[in-house]
Amino acid sequence: MPWRPASIRWMTTPIGPEAQRPNPALEPLAQVLGTWRTTATHPHVPGTTFHGRTSFARHEGGAFVLMRSEIDEPEIPSAVAVIGSDDAAGTLTMLYSDERDVSRRYTVEVGDGEVSWHRDEAGFAQRMVLTIAGDGSRLDAKGTMSHDGGPWEDDLQLTYERIDVSD
Numbered sequence: 001m002p003w004r005p006a007s008i009r010w011m012t013t014p015i016g017p018e019a020q021r022p023n024p025a026l027e028p029l030a031q032v033l034g035t036w037r038t039t040a041t042h043p044h045v046p047g048t049t050f051h052g053r054t055s056f057a058r059h060e061g062g063a064f065v066l067m068r069s070e071i072d073e074p075e076i077p078s079a080v081a082v083i084g085s086d087d088a089a090g091t092l093t094m095l096y097s098d099e100r101d102v103s104r105r106y107t108v109e110v111g112d113g114e115v116s117w118h119r120d121e122a123g124f125a126q127r128m129v130l131t132i133a134g135d136g137s138r139l140d141a142k143g144t145m146s147h148d149g150g151p152w153e154d155d156l157q158l159t160y161e162r163i164d165v166s167d
Contacts, residue, residue, distance in 0.1 A: 022061065038051070041156075065083040092109070094107075113131060122148070127152075140160075
């Protein structure tokens with residue numbers, strides 16, 4: 001290898017590859033990994049069916065799960081989220097950001113045939129529950145929301161149909 005000044009050599013060396021490894025706490029999310037075709041409805045836009053794609057993929061060698069979603073119609077924002085874990089607390093957390101400059105933190109839970117995330121902030125609370133089909137080819141998602149501690153209302157409803165599987 002030709003000689004390079006130290007200031008250039010360190011810039012080409014990967015940083016932290018030892019930490020880029022599977023996180024066992026995220027293994028229950030393996031059932032949703034892959035790329036999905038989505039259709040959606042939202043009660044604030046009656047009579048409209050939205051179309052898009054969503055992917056769930058291992059990130060940084062499996063240290064995290066990265067979710068990306070894109071809806072073709074402008075009424076529903078495209079988004080990205082990172083899911084990670086706190087091993088001491090035994091919890092999963094999602095950090096979400098979308099094209100509206102909205103960013104939120106959700107608690108993620110995985111149960112038998114189900115993945116959900118929720119935030120319970122006083123001004124605006126949300127829940128999303130994904131029910132996984134027995135053969136893993138489909139997810140049915142039901143969102144609900146509550147404003148200022150009021151009653152829970154329907155929010156975004158999604159159907160995910162698997163396009164391909166990620167490892």
